[in-house]
Amino acid sequence: MAVGGCFCGKVRIQYSGQPLVSALCHCFDCRKLTGGLYTYNFIIKNVDLKITAGSPKEVAKTADSGNHIKNYFCSDCGTPLYGLTMKSDGTPDETTVLRAGILDDIGILNALPPKVEIYTGGRVSWVSPAEEAGQFTGMPPPP
Numbered sequence: 001m002a003v004g005g006c007f008c009g010k011v012r013i014q015y016s017g018q019p020l021v022s023a024l025c026h027c028f029d030c031r032k033l034t035g036g037l038y039t040y041n042f043i044i045k046n047v048d049l050k051i052t053a054g055s056p057k058e059v060a061k062t063a064d065s066g067n068h069i070k071n072y073f074c075s076d077c078g079t080p081l082y083g084l085t086m087k088s089d090g091t092p093d094e095t096t097v098l099r100a101g102i103l104d105d106i107g108i109l110n111a112l113p114p115k116v117e118i119y120t121g122g123r124v125s126w127v128s129p130a131e132e133a134g135q136f137t138g139m140p141p142p143p
C-alpha cells in the first residue's frame, strides 16, 4: 500500500497494487500544472486508488493531444494530485495518472524509476534522459 497527500495535509490518498507504467512527462501542460519542469506519474487502475481524506478540486481542460482531461488538486493548498483522461462518451478512462511526488515514502520512488519519458521535445536542454526509459516525442503506444 502506497500513501501520500498534498502540501497542507488535507487531502490524503492511497493505492494498492503496482503501477502499470511510470512516466516522466515533459509536456507544456505539465509545467503549468505543477510549476515544475516535468511531472513524474504512476499510471494506476482507478479501482486501486482511494481518497482517504479531503475532497480534491476538479479542473477540466482539453489537452494539446485533443484529449479531454480532468486534473485534481487540493482545494486549499493547490497541490496537483492526479488526472483522468475522459473517453468520448464522457466517462473516465480506467486508469488514473497519479502525480508520484505526492507519495510520502521516497523508497517507493527510488524503487520505481521511469519506464518511459513522453513529450520529450519539451524537455529542457540541461535535463538528461532517464537511463533505460523509453523515449517518446508524444504519447507512447498503449501498454
Ligand SMILES: [Zn+2]
Pocket: 006, 007, 008, 009, 010, 011, 074, 075, 076, 077, 078, 079
Ligand atoms: Zn492541501
Ligand SMILES: [Zn+2]
Pocket: 025, 026, 027, 028, 029, 030, 039, 119
Ligand atoms: Zn504532461
